[in-house]
Amino acid sequence: MKQHNYGWIELICGPMFSGKTEELIRRLKRALIAKKNVVIFKPITDDRYSNNKIVSHNNNSIESVNIDNIADIIELSKDADVIGIDEIQFFNENIGDICNKLANSGKRVITAGLDKDYLAKPFGSISSLLVEAEYITKLNAICIKCGDKAFFTKRITEENNQIVVGESDKYEARCRACFNK
Secondary structure, three states, X not given: OOOOOOXXXXXXXXXXXXXXXXXXXXXXHHHHHXXXXXXXXXXXXXXXXXXXXXXXXXXXXXXXXXXXOOOHHHHHOOOOOEEEEOOHHHOOOOHHHHHHHHHHOOOEEEEEEEOXXXXXXXXXXXXXXXHHOOEEEEOOEXXXXXXXXXXXXXXXXXXXXXXXXXXXXXEEEEOHHHHHO
């Protein structure tokens, strides 16, 4: 990777089970191989697999810091070259400002999160990050019903809060047709 004198924001998005965290981990491990100082954050609400790691659905993992107050990210990133943030949709709307401050200070900021909630509405601050990010990777999953490309996350429980942390016990990846059935 070419040496840059400026920072930027990367956004990895898509539905559940599309490999967002896997791709985030891959990029962060490559930064470590390049001998970059890397720090990784995840919201304290995401306790599905580990409290001190981000973990993909296929159990690939990397050490991370749980964050409750997003303002802490600035201080905890002061010595980092590369900052990873998983489950970005769980942070409040100020996360875009935090990412911009980090990028403006010369840091590479790699974020991953759901682009749409279970109702197919923009999730959290994702809309502003889509505008701010220099690099956007939109992934797809496999529709659990028909096997086509899936771009939607279908909640299969009766819960109706926007944020319900879960896995395949609560969600399925669906194509547009199967999502709308």
